[in-house]
Amino acid sequence: MSDVSFDELVRDGETRRVAEWLRASTILEIVDELARLDPEDTAVAFRLLPRDRALDVFEALDPGDQQQVLDGLRADRVRQIIEALDPDDRARLFDEMPAKVVTRLLGQLSADERTLTTVLLGYPEDSAGRLMSPEFVSLRATSTAGEAIEKIRREGLDAETVYALPVLDDHRHLIGITGLRALVLAPTSARVGELMTTDGIHQVTTDTDQEVAARLVREVGLIALPVVDSEGRLVGVITVDDALRVLEDEETEDFALAGGASPLRGNYLAVSAFGLARVRALWLLLLIVAAALTVNVLQVFESTLDEVVTLALFIPLITGTGGNSGAQASTAVIRAMAVGEVRLSDLPRIVWREARVGMMLGLMLGFAAALPVVILYDADLGTIIMIALLIVCTWATTVGSALPLLARRAGVDPAVVSAPLITTLVDASALIIYFVVAKVVLGL
Amino acid sequence: MSDVSFDELVRDGETRRVAEWLRASTILEIVDELARLDPEDTAVAFRLLPRDRALDVFEALDPGDQQQVLDGLRADRVRQIIEALDPDDRARLFDEMPAKVVTRLLGQLSADERTLTTVLLGYPEDSAGRLMSPEFVSLRATSTAGEAIEKIRREGLDAETVYALPVLDDHRHLIGITGLRALVLAPTSARVGELMTTDGIHQVTTDTDQEVAARLVREVGLIALPVVDSEGRLVGVITVDDALRVLEDEETEDFALAGGASPLRGNYLAVSAFGLARVRALWLLLLIVAAALTVNVLQVFESTLDEVVTLALFIPLITGTGGNSGAQASTAVIRAMAVGEVRLSDLPRIVWREARVGMMLGLMLGFAAALPVVILYDADLGTIIMIALLIVCTWATTVGSALPLLARRAGVDPAVVSAPLITTLVDASALIIYFVVAKVVLGL
Numbered sequence: 091m092s093d094v095s096f097d098e099l100v101r102d103g104e105t106r107r108v109a110e111w112l113r114a115s116t117i118l119e120i121v122d123e124l125a126r127l128d129p130e131d132t133a134v135a136f137r138l139l140p141r142d143r144a145l146d147v148f149e150a151l152d153p154g155d156q157q158q159v160l161d162g163l164r165a166d167r168v169r170q171i172i173e174a175l176d177p178d179d180r181a182r183l184f185d186e187m188p189a190k191v192v193t194r195l196l197g198q199l200s201a202d203e204r205t206l207t208t209v210l211l212g213y214p215e216d217s218a219g220r221l222m223s224p225e226f227v228s229l230r231a232t233s234t235a236g237e238a239i240e241k242i243r244r245e246g247l248d249a250e251t252v253y254a255l256p257v258l259d260d261h262r263h264l265i266g267i268t269g270l271r272a273l274v275l276a277p278t279s280a281r282v283g284e285l286m287t288t289d290g291i292h293q294v295t296t297d298t299d300q301e302v303a304a305r306l307v308r309e310v311g312l313i314a315l316p317v318v319d320s321e322g323r324l325v326g327v328i329t330v331d332d333a334l335r336v337l338e339d340e341e342t343e344d345f346a347l348a349g350g351a352s353p354l355r356g357n358y359l360a361v362s363a364f365g366l367a368r369v370r371a372l373w374l375l376l377l378i379v380a381a382a383l384t385v386n387v388l389q390v391f392e393s394t395l396d397e398v399v400t401l402a403l404f405i406p407l408i409t410g411t412g413g414n415s416g417a418q419a420s421t422a423v424i425r426a427m428a429v430g431e432v433r434l435s436d437l438p439r440i441v442w443r444e445a446r447v448g449m450m451l452g453l454m455l456g457f458a459a460a461l462p463v464v465i466l467y468d469a470d471l472g473t474i475i476m477i478a479l480l481i482v483c484t485w486a487t488t489v490g491s492a493l494p495l496l497a498r499r500a501g502v503d504p505a506v507v508s509a510p511l512i513t514t515l516v517d518a519s520a521l522i523i524y525f526v527v528a529k530v531v532l533g534l
Numbered sequence: 535m536s537d538v539s540f541d542e543l544v545r546d547g548e549t550r551r552v553a554e555w556l557r558a559s560t561i562l563e564i565v566d567e568l569a570r571l572d573p574e575d576t577a578v579a580f581r582l583l584p585r586d587r588a589l590d591v592f593e594a595l596d597p598g599d600q601q602q603v604l605d606g607l608r609a610d611r612v613r614q615i616i617e618a619l620d621p622d623d624r625a626r627l628f629d630e631m632p633a634k635v636v637t638r639l640l641g642q643l644s645a646d647e648r649t650l651t652t653v654l655l656g657y658p659e660d661s662a663g664r665l666m667s668p669e670f671v672s673l674r675a676t677s678t679a680g681e682a683i684e685k686i687r688r689e690g691l692d693a694e695t696v697y698a699l700p701v702l703d704d705h706r707h708l709i710g711i712t713g714l715r716a717l718v719l720a721p722t723s724a725r726v727g728e729l730m731t732t733d734g735i736h737q738v739t740t741d742t743d744q745e746v747a748a749r750l751v752r753e754v755g756l757i758a759l760p761v762v763d764s765e766g767r768l769v770g771v772i773t774v775d776d777a778l779r780v781l782e783d784e785e786t787e788d789f790a791l792a793g794g795a796s797p798l799r800g801n802y803l804a805v806s807a808f809g810l811a812r813v814r815a816l817w818l819l820l821l822i823v824a825a826a827l828t829v830n831v832l833q834v835f836e837s838t839l840d841e842v843v844t845l846a847l848f849i850p851l852i853t854g855t856g857g858n859s860g861a862q863a864s865t866a867v868i869r870a871m872a873v874g875e876v877r878l879s880d881l882p883r884i885v886w887r888e889a890r891v892g893m894m895l896g897l898m899l900g901f902a903a904a905l906p907v908v909i910l911y912d913a914d915l916g917t918i919i920m921i922a923l924l925i926v927c928t929w930a931t932t933v934g935s936a937l938p939l940l941a942r943r944a945g946v947d948p949a950v951v952s953a954p955l956i957t958t959l960v961d962a963s964a965l966i967i968y969f970v971v972a973k974v975v976l977g978l
Contacts, residue, residue: 118753345789381850399839405832422795509954
């Protein structure tokens with residue numbers, strides 16, 4: 091990419107060099123660069139792509155970027171691209187578009203593709219039905235391997251995968267799974283029924299949450315996951331690449347929440363500073379309202395503070411340490427829930443463990459912090475800080491571990507119980523603990 | 535699983551019911567339950583598995599759990615299992631074992647398997663060479679599709695995948711990629727050379743970082759990624775399931791760091807309370823040392839505090855808000871780096887954007903917080919809080935966005951710059967800003 095970066099070339103209108111670079115780069119490199127551009131430049135650069143690469147690049151873009159690109163293209167080119175997309179990718183793109191535009195584009199599709207797409211769009215958002223590909227090759231248990239391979243040669247060109255092949259009975263119920271590899275390795279006269287796996291086949295229904303389905307694909311290492319309707323008939327398959335996209339989006343969302351912000355739609359660099367501020371503002375406002383609690387707590391203890399102003403010096407240390415140990419506990423539990431290691435029913439066991447963890451950490455930190463305080467200030471202050479840290483840490487890990495589980499029980503995404511939220515919530519209670527301990531020790 | 539949970543059945547020694555459950559469940563369910571058990575129970579439950587399912591379950595366990603299982607088995611059974619593993623899975627397990635045990639186990643392997651394993655173990659830890667499978671089927675461009683399929687039938691049984699097939703020249707250099715699907719769909723007389731992709735083939739070298747290679751597999755949606763040695767000769771392929779495992783581990787690690795803790799080895803529930811405390815203790819100690827800075831800062835301003843004790847009431851609000859906006863910025867940048875949206879060279883652009891974001895957020899929060907303060911306290915205090923929040927937020931987002939990038943430049947994992955670290959670092963500077971603003975406004 092020489093010394094000048096791609097986005098500079100585009101911004102400077104160096105059409106020839108942009109086109110050259112687009113010819114010489116891999117699809118992934120192109121997608122990466124397009125996603126980094128300012129929205130209006132994305133369409134400009136896309137138009138310079140050679141025709142034969144344009145569709146591959148388009149398919150690999152995020153729906154947001156896809157829309158940017160379409161906005162900059164002529165109507166007939168838009169129709170071509172939409173028609174060429176896989177039905178599941180098309181449904182995903184339509185999700186992001188205004189209903190009026192979707193209706194118009196649907197009307198321009200060929201009848202076959204239109205039917206496939208409207209079926210997908212009929213399933214609830216974020217459901218496995220939306221994610222699946224309705225184009226698959228299914229086999230019969232009574233066919234021979236040779237016949238099956240013939241069928242794949244006839245129908246396989248349109249299917250999203252032929253590496254996982256569902257085997258169906260007369261009622262389109264899934265009775266087994268096989269793969270192209272098994273068919274090719276077997277003698278041509280072998281029956282599909284002998285080549286298929288029937289034990290513990292993983293499948294989901296169209297209503298299953300996309301994330302649950304995608305996680306299953308990853309955990310089991312599947313190439314494709316069969317999706318059945320409410321009567322158990324096979325209606326589609328979720329391929330591994332689509333599952334991975336869902337998981338990456340989900341993880342990006344979890345990370346945003348972990349940092350106390352709403353998820354960003356689109357590439358970090360392509361979002362404007364105002365856009366960044368917008369996804370964070372609501373959370374910060376909520377957190378500052380919660381932080382107002384600390385002001386009230388301190389007001390209650392203002393006379394104590396007035397008497398022993400030295401107590402104020404340790405306020406950030408006490409609240410900070412409580413917040414940090416609470417954040418550690420909540421992050422560990424949220425991740426364990428996300429990867430399926432922990433269930434709701436584990437709540438008592440987890441809280442009891444985390445309380446003990448908090449006690450151990452509190453003891454250690456209490457000693458570590460009290461020692462210099464005893465030396466530099468006095469023994470009373472050291473005692474206060476030791477006891478306060480012990481109680482605060484135990485309380486913080488208990489709250490931090492229980493809240494994500496309680497959030498799930500209340501039907502809220504546990505990732506919402508982020509480190510910033512825990513920190514802020516623990517702050518006020520940490521102050522109460524600190525000042526009560528201080529009053530008792532100092533006999534105020 | 536009826537009303538009694540699996541772990542209770544195991545703990546109560548209900549051998550018959552445990553065996554029954556193990557027969558009736560899917561591999562994934564079994565792996566999930568085994569991983570949740572206390573270490574000593576894992577081996578007990580594993581021994582009750584039917585022989586034909588034991589290897590599948592073993593392969594799906596984490597290396598830590600695998601070791602627990604092996605510790606509870608007789609030597610000849612251990613040898614059987616180790617021999618049956620794929621070379622890359624075996625190398626991953628050996629990584630976790632004491633060198634003495636590895637040497638003994640290597641000695642018991644068949645010559646072929648031993649060679650494959652020692653080659654893998656020769657590559658650096660966390661390199662693509664360690665992750666790849668050395669068992670693959672390669673083709674020649676001059677073969678026909680029919681000949682290629684014959685070759686796959688002969689050699690494909692051992693290979694980890696036949697869905698992505700590297701095409702090599704006489705010097706074992708990668709010249710193209712094809713797949714079983716293309717071979718099956720083509721006429722048997724077609725040449726492999728016409729069926730392969732040659733443009734923009736993705737490949738990595740044995741030294742490439744595992745995470746980089748795995749991310750490439752996910753981004754491009756590959757079934758297998760070719761790995762070449764320093765002379766460009768093909769030595770293995772990384773399959774999508776292995777890549778996904780690496781990414782999940784990496785993401786779990788990033789989450790742990792985001793919460794300010796070292797990554798946990800193994801299932802959350804299987805780690806003891808003491809083990810949990812251990813991975814968190816070091817971070818908390820570091821953070822409390824950093825928090826000691828806040829004590830020093832407050833000491834400097836103790837006389838100001840003594841004069842206007844009301845200032846103390848807002849300390850947690852100021853530090854908390856600064857910490858939260860810094861955490862938001864660092865989380866966003868860390869994630870953008872992890873998914874490859876942002877590079878080191880973007881540093882100036884990012885910091886400038888984040889500074890503006892911080893200013894906008896600071897303005898908004900400043901007004902939101904100052905209004906009630908002006909009403910409930912007085913105008914001076916309101917002014918102090920407004921100005922302090924504006925400066926603190928701008929400073930916090932700047933620091934929060936710059937530190938992860940600087941960490942990467944210094945060769946440190948950016949995920950180490952966690953929300954707790956940013957919060958603690960920002961605390962002391964936020965206090966300085968707050969008190970300086972207060973002194974100026976109050977004319978002290």
